[in-house]
Amino acid sequence: xxxxxxxxxxxxxxxxxxVWGSYAVTAVCIVLEITLLAARHRRLRRELRGG
Amino acid sequence: xxxxxxxxLKYSSPATFYxxxxxxxxxxxxxxxxxxxxxxxxxxxxxxxxxxxxEAYRIIFIHVASAWLSMFLYIIMAFWAGxxxxxxxxxxxxxxSAVAPTGALMTFIALWTGALWGKPMWGAWWVWDARLxxxxxxxxxxxxxxxxxxxxxxxxxxDKAGAVIALVGVVNVPIIYFSVKWWNTLHQGASVSLTxxxxxxxxxxxxxxxxxxxxxxxxxxxxxxxxRCIILERERNSEWVGQLQELRQ
Amino acid sequence: MSGPGLLDAVRCVAGRxxxxxxxxxxxxLTTLIFFVIVASLFPLGVGPETAxxxxxxxxxxxxAALLASMLALGRLFASDYADGTLEQLTLAPQPLSMLVLAxxxxxxxxxxxxxxxVAPLLGFQFDLGTDALLILLxxxxxxxxxxxxxxxxxxxLTLGLRGGGALLSLLVLPLYVPxxxxxxxxxxxxxxxxxxxxxxxxxxxxxxxxxxxxxxxAAVALRIAVE
Numbered sequence: 001x002x003x004x005x006x007x008x009x010x011x012x013x014x015x016x017x018x019v020w021g022s023y024a025v026t027a028v029c030i031v032l033e034i035t036l037l038a039a040r041h042r043r044l045r046r047e048l049r050g051g
Numbered sequence: 052x053x054x055x056x057x058x059x060l061k062y063s064s065p066a067t068f069y070x071x072x073x074x075x076x077x078x079x080x081x082x083x084x085x086x087x088x089x090x091x092x093x094x095x096x097x098x099x100x101x102x103x104x105x106e107a108y109r110i111i112f113i114h115v116a117s118a119w120l121s122m123f124l125y126i127i128m129a130f131w132a133g134x135x136x137x138x139x140x141x142x143x144x145x146x147x148s149a150v151a152p153t154g155a156l157m158t159f160i161a162l163w164t165g166a167l168w169g170k171p172m173w174g175a176w177w178v179w180d181a182r183l184x185x186x187x188x189x190x191x192x193x194x195x196x197x198x199x200x201x202x203x204x205x206x207x208x209x210d211k212a213g214a215v216i217a218l219v220g221v222v223n224v225p226i227i228y229f230s231v232k233w234w235n236t237l238h239q240g241a242s243v244s245l246t247x248x249x250x251x252x253x254x255x256x257x258x259x260x261x262x263x264x265x266x267x268x269x270x271x272x273x274x275x276x277x278x279r280c281i282i283l284e285r286e287r288n289s290e291w292v293g294q295l296q297e298l299r300q
Numbered sequence: 301m302s303g304p305g306l307l308d309a310v311r312c313v314a315g316r317x318x319x320x321x322x323x324x325x326x327x328x329l330t331t332l333i334f335f336v337i338v339a340s341l342f343p344l345g346v347g348p349e350t351a352x353x354x355x356x357x358x359x360x361x362x363x364a365a366l367l368a369s370m371l372a373l374g375r376l377f378a379s380d381y382a383d384g385t386l387e388q389l390t391l392a393p394q395p396l397s398m399l400v401l402a403x404x405x406x407x408x409x410x411x412x413x414x415x416x417x418v419a420p421l422l423g424f425q426f427d428l429g430t431d432a433l434l435i436l437l438x439x440x441x442x443x444x445x446x447x448x449x450x451x452x453x454x455x456x457l458t459l460g461l462r463g464g465g466a467l468l469s470l471l472v473l474p475l476y477v478p479x480x481x482x483x484x485x486x487x488x489x490x491x492x493x494x495x496x497x498x499x500x501x502x503x504x505x506x507x508x509x510x511x512x513x514x515x516x517x518a519a520v521a522l523r524i525a526v527e
Contacts, residue, residue, distance in 0.1 A: 013106035191474040230478035
């Protein structure tokens with residue numbers, strides 16, 4: 001284990017903003033991509049069913 | 052006497068690939084999740100603090116993985132586009148179009164994490180080092196492919212035109228990278244280079260590899276999902292779509 | 301009786317395009333004027349300090365030449381596409397890549413060469429010395445044909461599409477980067493006393509590669525656009 005405490009983990013030696021900023025944006029991008037794809041698929045199925 | 056070899060070619064039609072992609076995608080998501088969790092565990096809890104860069108270096112676990120994927124996916128995209136152009140197969144071209152947005156996203160992530168890594172390390176949100184600059188140009192290449200396909204209404208023309216630009220791009224990427232490296236070394240004496248990575252402890256390398264594999268699995272999963280959407284959009288008038296179970300109540 | 305030979309066809313296509321360019325001198329002149337205006341904008345944007353302008357000069361002139369060259373690309377295939385000549389060219393017995401090469405050569409003579417000729421004047425605006433100007437001339441001479449060749453691929457791909465000019469830029473500018481780097485770099489290397497031979501050789505190599513591959517790729521793109 002590298003971290004003494006949760007707050008040390010979050011602080012990342014002072015670089016917390018940069019590290020978590022990176023991971024957060026990446027996570028958001030991935031979630032966004034999947035959500036948009038799922039929505040696109042749902043919309044298509046709805047159109048094809050109804051039409 | 053049935054064939055005991057799987058006839059892979061049977062999956063080269065949109066009609067047969069659609070359900071296959073649907074069955075495969077969840078597995079790739081699971082693989083991605085496991086690998087990424089393992090990678091993050093190794094990256095944060097096993098790999099030591101870097102002597103020169105402190106904790107900020109932990110960004111490389113995403114930065115390097117996404118950069119590798121961005122380049123790998125471009126080659127994959129060009130490959131499928133080329134197959135579609137050469138053999139006139141619709142599904143190959145659909146795969147190329149399906150890979151592109153994910154590739155562009157990986158490039159964006161590489162650039163974003165590169166900036167967030169550069170700021171604490173070199174004091175600037177953007178450094179014109181060879182790899183970041185090449186990534187930027189790669190993003191333009193992806194956007195060019197996507198824009199060209201978006202501007203063409205006829206699907207087959209879009210497939211083939213996209214293939215030409217993708218193949219021209221893939222041939223040019225080494226030339227562009229070489230010229231940017233040249234430009235970078237000539238202009239900066241004491242070069243600020245993100246490619247001068249921290250001295251790699253074995254655990255750091257393992258973490259990077261796990262993340263890269265995880266991103267790869269994720270990219271495959273996202274591509275499979277997207278190609279299903281593309282197939283439905285383009286094949287919507289064909290009989291097999293009408294027969295699809297999931298469209299019947 | 302056999303049809304016209306390859307050389308005749310090439311001469312015919314190139315000659316026709318050159319004649320058309322001669323008749324529509326305004327088009328050629330607007331490209332040139334654009335070149336001059338863009339290059340002149342930079343000092344207005346960054347200030348008149350001579351030392352800085354001398355340093356920026358090669359890059360600015362190169363970028364301006366690049367943009368002007370790209371603007372002119374729209375004319376390469378557009379009129380032939382509109383009046384059906386292009387379709388005839390694709391049906392011709394001569395290899396389409398050779399006919400494309402002829403068109404690009406004519407296009408460069410009308411649009412690219414003038415840029416090369418005017419560039420030294422712009423070099424004066426940036427207080428570049430004679431040696432630097434000579435290298436600039438050489439680099440543009442080697443580089444602008446490459447830009448036309450690469451640009452032809454983009455022009456062929458975007459024929460008849462909405463968003464034409466901007467889309468063409470997006471496709472073609474990333475591919476221009478190596479030419480820009482070696483072209484502007486040649487002048488800077490010369491100014492720094494390192495000698496421009498390496499850069500100019502690389503420019504020459506890029507030109508050769510473009511001569512071999514670009515007409516073929518553009519021909520493929522033309523068939524896709526026309527069919």
